[in-house]
Amino acid sequence: VRFYHLMYMFNYHSPVSWGSVLLTIYPINCLFYLYYIWKEDYPKIRFFGYLGIPLAIAVHGYTGFILALAKGIALWNTPLMPIYFLVSAMVSGTALLIILSIFKETFLKTNTMITRFFPPVEKEVIWELGRLLAVFIALDFLVAFSDIVLLYYTTPENSIVAKVMIKGPFRNMFLVMEIGLGMVLPFIVLLIPKLNKSYPVLVTIAVLVLIGIWAMRYVTVVAGQYVPLM
Numbered sequence: 001v002r003f004y005h006l007m008y009m010f011n012y013h014s015p016v017s018w019g020s021v022l023l024t025i026y027p028i029n030c031l032f033y034l035y036y037i038w039k040e041d042y043p044k045i046r047f048f049g050y051l052g053i054p055l056a057i058a059v060h061g062y063t064g065f066i067l068a069l070a071k072g073i074a075l076w077n078t079p080l081m082p083i084y085f086l087v088s089a090m091v092s093g094t095a096l097l098i099i100l101s102i103f104k105e106t107f108l109k110t111n112t113m114i115t116r117f118f119p120p121v122e123k124e125v126i127w128e129l130g131r132l133l134a135v136f137i138a139l140d141f142l143v144a145f146s147d148i149v150l151l152y153y154t155t156p157e158n159s160i161v162a163k164v165m166i167k168g169p170f171r172n173m174f175l176v177m178e179i180g181l182g183m184v185l186p187f188i189v190l191l192i193p194k195l196n197k198s199y200p201v202l203v204t205i206a207v208l209v210l211i212g213i214w215a216m217r218y219v220t221v222v223a224g225q226y227v228p229l230m
Contacts, residue, residue, distance in 0.1 A: 015069065019062045026055045060089035067220070074151065074161045075224035084143050084220075091136045092213040095206035098129050102199050127197050133209065134190040141183045144216075161227050170223045173215050182212010 006020040033048040064085030067076040101121045109120070151162035165174045186205040195201045 015062070015066055019066065022055065022059050022062055026052070026059045029055055056089075057086060061086045067224070070224075073224050074155075074158045074227065075165075075220065078147060078150065080143055080147050080150075084140075084147065084216075087136065087140045087143055088213050088216055091133065091140050092210055094129060094133045094136055095209040095213075098126060098133065098202055098206045101126050101129065102203055106199065123197075126199075126202065130190055130196050130202055130205075133206070134187055137183050137187045137190075137209070141179070141187070144179065144183070161223070164226055165219065165223055168226075170219050170226070174219050174223070177215035178212050178219060181208050182215060183209075186212075 006014070006017045007024070010021075011017045029048055029052050033045065033052060036044040036048060061082040064082035067073075067085075068078060068081040070076045105121050105126075148162055148165065151158045152166075153159070164170060186209050189201065189205055190196045
């Protein structure tokens, strides 16, 4: 509970202090949102839903912002890092939503407790989530590609970090899991009409995407500390 010290000894110049506030307010907002869904109070549902959008953006971008301030770690010290974390959160959130929606419609469709609070999800909505996931994957790939190219071609110190990721011990985690299985393969499959409307295919793709996002977090944190401080 010591993180609350950052709140009652708040420092306006400290990103960690702001993060403590955001990480406290956001879950509380989510609880209110769920409570009013249960109460079926639609004006308040709308209010807390809209309030949650900027809070979600701030919370997910905050982690990348903190890492970007680490001047001695080349992989982290880039203005792209907050955008990277935000876009990857959009990707993983959409993938998880696809999995939960298909699970609900497949196994809980007749559950009165569930259907009371969560209306049926039409197939067209799930298919639209698949198309949205493809867009977010493309954005995520663009940010990842830009980041690795800038690392490789800027300074010799940054180039070392890039080579560790694409030629060194993290190449399988980065190129195979994050880029190949987590981005390229799902994106291609989501563009094929015969596949992107199949529930088993969508669930498989969503799981691969989540594995890719986990790999991205792992590579970012561990590979970033693999090279000695600059």
